[in-house]
Amino acid sequence: MPVNWNDIDTVLLDMDGTLLDRHFDDHFWLEHVPKRYAAKHHLTVEEVKEKLYAMFRSQEKTLNWTDLDYWSHQLGLDIPMLKQEVDHLIAVHPDVIEFLDFLRSRQKGVHLVTNAHGKTLSLKMKKTRLGSYFDTIVSAHDLGLPKEDVAFWGRLQEKIPFDPSRTMLGEDSETNLGTAAAYGIRYLIFVSSSNSQLPAAPSGQFLSVNTFGELLPER
Numbered sequence: 036m037p038v039n040w041n042d043i044d045t046v047l048l049d050m051d052g053t054l055l056d057r058h059f060d061d062h063f064w065l066e067h068v069p070k071r072y073a074a075k076h077h078l079t080v081e082e083v084k085e086k087l088y089a090m091f092r093s094q095e096k097t098l099n100w101t102d103l104d105y106w107s108h109q110l111g112l113d114i115p116m117l118k119q120e121v122d123h124l125i126a127v128h129p130d131v132i133e134f135l136d137f138l139r140s141r142q143k144g145v146h147l148v149t150n151a152h153g154k155t156l157s158l159k160m161k162k163t164r165l166g167s168y169f170d171t172i173v174s175a176h177d178l179g180l181p182k183e184d185v186a187f188w189g190r191l192q193e194k195i196p197f198d199p200s201r202t203m204l205g206e207d208s209e210t211n212l213g214t215a216a217a218y219g220i221r222y223l224i225f226v227s228s229s230n231s232q233l234p235a236a237p238s239g240q241f242l243s244v245n246t247f248g249e250l251l252p253e254r
């Protein structure tokens with residue numbers, strides 16, 4: 036077993052790609068939004084993809100990246116409504132429920148910590164019914180900084196008391212694990228199968244698991 040659970044009191048978990056299949060998000064932004072945008076402007080999907088992908092990239096690692104209101108405004112589309120059109124793709128990764136049940140049985144503090152916007156969070160919690168597994172659900176939009184910023188973790192600590200030396204973070208972003216490491220969070224787990232439609236891609240830097248089942252004690 037790669038972690039000793041007696042050393043960990045608090046577990047912070049990312050949502051998209053970590054607990055939930057990133058296939059939904061990738062499909063939504065890379066295929067569905069271009070399709071709707073192209074239809075609205077009487078252009079081909081291929082024509083608009085290049086333009087939209089460049090717009091998306093320009094906001095990487097900022098809160099705008101996940102701000103549905105920002106994108107509704109920028110693109111002139113009702114982004115929350117478009118998400119509902121493909122919400123059948125929202126899916127929980129294998130072993131996640133077992134892992135959350137295990138954490139609860141061991142009385143760990145379990146917190147969902149996501150860059151996702153409030154509107155994305157409510158859609159996903161409604162679809163997956165995962166909400167009751169968490170002591171706290173924190174959107175970076177409420178803290179005013181994305182996880183890509185080291186100062187995020189200090190702001191989080193004001194909201195959720197945790198001892199970084201006894202805390203685990205599960206993420207599918209090496210950048211966010213890097214800022215957490217810089218802040219002093221000790222147990223860092225990278226989820227290498229974030230999108231079920233793509234091959235697993237383990238991190239060269241952080242302990243990687245395909246599913247959280249790998250962190251459960253032998254049964």
Ligand SMILES: [Mg+2]
Nearest residue numbers: 049051052207
């Ligand atoms: Mg993620």
